[in-house]
Amino acid sequence: MSFAGVLLAGGRSKRMKQDKAFLPWQGRPLWIHQAALLESAGPDEVCICGRREQTFEGLEPEWRFLSDPVVDDFSPMEAIAQAMSEYQKHLLVLAVDLPQMKLEILQALVSHLQKTGKGAAYRIDEGWEPLCAVYPWEMKELMEDFVAGSNLRLQTLLQEAARLGCMDALPLPEDWRPLFLNTNTPEEWKQMQPPKPS
Secondary structure, three states: OOEEEEEEOOOOOOOOOOOHHHOEEOOEEHHHHHHHHHHHOOOOOEEEEEOOOOOOOOOOOOEEEEEOOOOOOOOHHHHHHHHHHHHOOEEEEEEOOOOOOOHHHHHHHHHHHHHHOOEEEEEEOOEEEEEEEEEOHHHHHHHHHHHHOOOOOHHHHHHHHHHHOOEEEEEOOHHHHHHHOOOOOHHHHHHHOOOOOO
16 A cells, blocks of 8 residues: 655754754664664655755655745644645654654554554553554545644544544554653653663
């Protein structure tokens, strides 16, 4: 089933005090690591969603940059809606600040799409994990309605999509939960780094 991979890399990183997308991870900028991970999940193409002033040097030929509009607080939902309008297909979405994400998690989401034709996101008691999920094409109009009404909360969007039958909640295995930890501060980023050999 045809889908595009979308990397959300346009956040302002205000608490990190530097652009998270360009932090070094396993010998290369984090955004390149995450884009390559998305590509490994088998999309037709990979889209890097970011701010116009960001410079994504090292784009692979099959990777494309999609610029967010020039606004102060462009939300993840708006970026996803824009990518869906651009690509006209299902989207496998990943946030750049989930550095511990694994390919098997992305593959499980894609497998669910291929088997059921539905989108999917993992869910725990506290809510959905919306920044590593498959957003099906059938959600396009729903997302556009949410954006037009300035209702930009992804939790609410996914709950409504599930009610309408186009998004499934997948249980998140306990051993996968740490892989969904995002990094918002220098302290959190430091904790993500593997210890240096003594």
